[in-house]
Amino acid sequence: MTRIAAGGWHRLHPASPLVRSGRATLGVLVLIGISATGEFGRSGSHLYDGILATVIALGAVVNWLVTRWKLDGATLCIETGLLRRDSRQLPVARIQAVDVARPFLARALGLAELRVRLAGSSHADGRLAYLTEQAALDLRARLLAAHHGLDPATPEPDEAVLASVPAGRLVGSVLASSASLLLALLVAEVVVLVTWPAVTAATGGMLVIWLLSLAPLVWRRVSTEYGFTVAQAPDGIRIRRGLLGTVAETVPQRRVQAVRMIEPLLWRPLGWCRLEIDVAGSPGRDSADGPGRMRKTLLPVGHPDLAWQLMRLVIGGAPPPLSKPPRRARWKAPLSYHFLAAGHDGATAMGVTGRIRKVTTWLPLEKAQSVRMVTGPVQRHLSLATVHVDAAGRDVRAQFRDWPASRAARLLEELAARSREARRRVPERGVPPPAEPPAAPQVPVPPPR
Amino acid sequence: MHLGRRRRGLYRLPMPGSPAAVPKSPSPRLWRMRRAQVAVTAGVVALAAGTGAGLAAGDAAAAAAIAAAALGGLAALWFARNRVRAWSYTERDEDLIVARGVLVRRLSVVPYGRMQFVDVTAGPVERAFQLATVKLHTAAAASDARIPGLERAEAARLRDRLAELGEATAAGL
Numbered sequence: 001m002t003r004i005a006a007g008g009w010h011r012l013h014p015a016s017p018l019v020r021s022g023r024a025t026l027g028v029l030v031l032i033g034i035s036a037t038g039e040f041g042r043s044g045s046h047l048y049d050g051i052l053a054t055v056i057a058l059g060a061v062v063n064w065l066v067t068r069w070k071l072d073g074a075t076l077c078i079e080t081g082l083l084r085r086d087s088r089q090l091p092v093a094r095i096q097a098v099d100v101a102r103p104f105l106a107r108a109l110g111l112a113e114l115r116v117r118l119a120g121s122s123h124a125d126g127r128l129a130y131l132t133e134q135a136a137l138d139l140r141a142r143l144l145a146a147h148h149g150l151d152p153a154t155p156e157p158d159e160a161v162l163a164s165v166p167a168g169r170l171v172g173s174v175l176a177s178s179a180s181l182l183l184a185l186l187v188a189e190v191v192v193l194v195t196w197p198a199v200t201a202a203t204g205g206m207l208v209i210w211l212l213s214l215a216p217l218v219w220r221r222v223s224t225e226y227g228f229t230v231a232q233a234p235d236g237i238r239i240r241r242g243l244l245g246t247v248a249e250t251v252p253q254r255r256v257q258a259v260r261m262i263e264p265l266l267w268r269p270l271g272w273c274r275l276e277i278d279v280a281g282s283p284g285r286d287s288a289d290g291p292g293r294m295r296k297t298l299l300p301v302g303h304p305d306l307a308w309q310l311m312r313l314v315i316g317g318a319p320p321p322l323s324k325p326p327r328r329a330r331w332k333a334p335l336s337y338h339f340l341a342a343g344h345d346g347a348t349a350m351g352v353t354g355r356i357r358k359v360t361t362w363l364p365l366e367k368a369q370s371v372r373m374v375t376g377p378v379q380r381h382l383s384l385a386t387v388h389v390d391a392a393g394r395d396v397r398a399q400f401r402d403w404p405a406s407r408a409a410r411l412l413e414e415l416a417a418r419s420r421e422a423r424r425r426v427p428e429r430g431v432p433p434p435a436e437p438p439a440a441p442q443v444p445v446p447p448p449r
Numbered sequence: 450m451h452l453g454r455r456r457r458g459l460y461r462l463p464m465p466g467s468p469a470a471v472p473k474s475p476s477p478r479l480w481r482m483r484r485a486q487v488a489v490t491a492g493v494v495a496l497a498a499g500t501g502a503g504l505a506a507g508d509a510a511a512a513a514a515i516a517a518a519a520l521g522g523l524a525a526l527w528f529a530r531n532r533v534r535a536w537s538y539t540e541r542d543e544d545l546i547v548a549r550g551v552l553v554r555r556l557s558v559v560p561y562g563r564m565q566f567v568d569v570t571a572g573p574v575e576r577a578f579q580l581a582t583v584k585l586h587t588a589a590a591a592s593d594a595r596i597p598g599l600e601r602a603e604a605a606r607l608r609d610r611l612a613e614l615g616e617a618t619a620a621g622l
Contacts, residue, residue, distance in 0.1 A: 374555050392589050
């Protein structure tokens with residue numbers, strides 16, 4: 001801590017190159033092992049594999065050598081690059097969130113990666129990979145304290161834990177959600193067995209392959225969402241999760257575009273649901289699919305009461321009253337009519353859709369990017385129309401599915417007007433967390449000491 | 450036509466405190482362009498089908514194939530005409546409304562403040578007819594506001610106006 005306060009340049013932890021190139025190097029080593037023992041073996045080819053591994057490792061070492069960072073009161077500077085020098089100044093006042101990630105290898109060595117995100121950007125602007133865990137947490141606390149205009153030595157304010165997911169329930173929920181697929185496959189297999197016994201062997205083989213392909217999916221869900229904890233911190237909603245590698249990420253409420261509650265068929269009798277949020281701009285997905293938008297899990301599995309509490313917290317306010325589309329919509333949407341409902345108030349809009357799993361999307365109107373009315377041929381015959389409220393992202397929208405056409409046109413106008421008003425008063429909106437008011441984008445910065 | 454009625458129904462609702470904006474249509478040359486596109490396509494298809502059928506099954510088959518292609522061309526023409534007519538856009542004080550589609554009717558309201566960038570494109574065919582397409586991009590992938598077949602001057606004017614309004618009313622995510 002005192003080391004950081006000195007304001008000089010620091011290097012990353014010496015073990016960083018090992019962690020960074022760890023995966024690639026391990027992969028190459030495994031390849032060498034396989035080719036040495038198996039029948040692919042042709043001595044001499046190891047040489048190239050070895051060279052490849054060395055080059056990767058060397059690259060990581062060089063990267064470590066040329067990377068340095070310093071924190072001088074108002075800015076965090078990160079310099080990196082050997083041939084193309086990249087020097088980055090991150091003004092502390094504009095910091096939006098600081099995330100701490102610990103991949104498996106780093107965690108085993110007691111290291112952590114710090115990701116700094118600035119307001120208004122859509123990706124991690126500064127990454128320090130890796131620091132020791134203690135240094136990462138200290139730096140994080142200092143950055144946040146400086147951001148809020150406090151003495152940098154102030155310890156990080158406490159976060160109020162809102163929910164944590166027990167491991168048993170998580171595993172059960174993942175199994176239940178894959179169970180429906182499993183059931184469908186088994187039914188298909190039985191049908192095949194009864195009707196065309198001749199092809200049973202072939203389809204049975206397919207079934208086994210399907211089952212095997214399911215395993216990694218289940219594993220991924222469990223390993224990323226193990227030990228899931230949601231907490232309310234002054235700078236946003238903090239999510240901690242992970243089995244082998246852990247991630248602590250912070251989602252500022254202001255960045256949330258929409259919340260989605262998903263209730264799959266087999267979860268409903270158990271009183272479970274899942275919450276997802278869409279965030280504009282997230283770390284770690286730098287422009288992979290457009291300007292880095294992402295869907296995050298807010299609650300992998302939990303009781304609807306808890307889910308509603310979390311949704312209220314994220315959106316800020318009470319859910320709007322919902323109403324159902326007219327009965328004639330049954331002809332257009334016979335399989336989903338039982339779930340269809342939608343409603344809005346001055347600040348938010350909510351739409352419920354889904355055939356087998358119920359999906360409730362709730363978004364603040366000030367995040368609306370556009371409002372659309374779509375009328376298909378069947379809908380026109382029934383004089384129905386669907387109104388969409390789009391938020392930033394690939395498929396993020398609240399749908400007023402199959403509304404009466406006469407009301408839909410008025411609804412379109414009203415939603416457009418309401419979202420315009422909501423945008424105007426956006427600076428006032430915000431959910432005051434229990435500890436202290438949320439961070440305004442520009443907070444006066446204390447003079448560097 | 451019920452489409453026209455519905456469209457007027459929406460636009461009749463004026464924004465509070467602003468004169469009702471007038472919906473505009475793409476240039477009449479868009480219809481000419483579509484006609485040319487359909488004619489050329491139908492001609493090529495007729496030629497290919499006629500030659501193929503003629504070589505394989507004689508003159509009668511060739512005539513039938515050409516007639517079929519011509520009929521298809523007429524149907525496409527009718528569809529293209531409705532499509533061109535269905536397209537309209539309205540610049541209001543704070544948002545742009547784009548209406549389009551015949552079978553599936555779509556009406557998008559895009560606030561200027563949500564605009565991320567404006568694209569003006571003109572393909573070779575559009576260039577030959579001195580037309581351009583203006584497309585508005587927002588952070589939402591679904592909000593598609595595309596206006597084809599604008600006169601070049603109108604496209605440039607619209608682009609500049611959108612950019613100006615977008616800057617004036619820009620809102621963060």
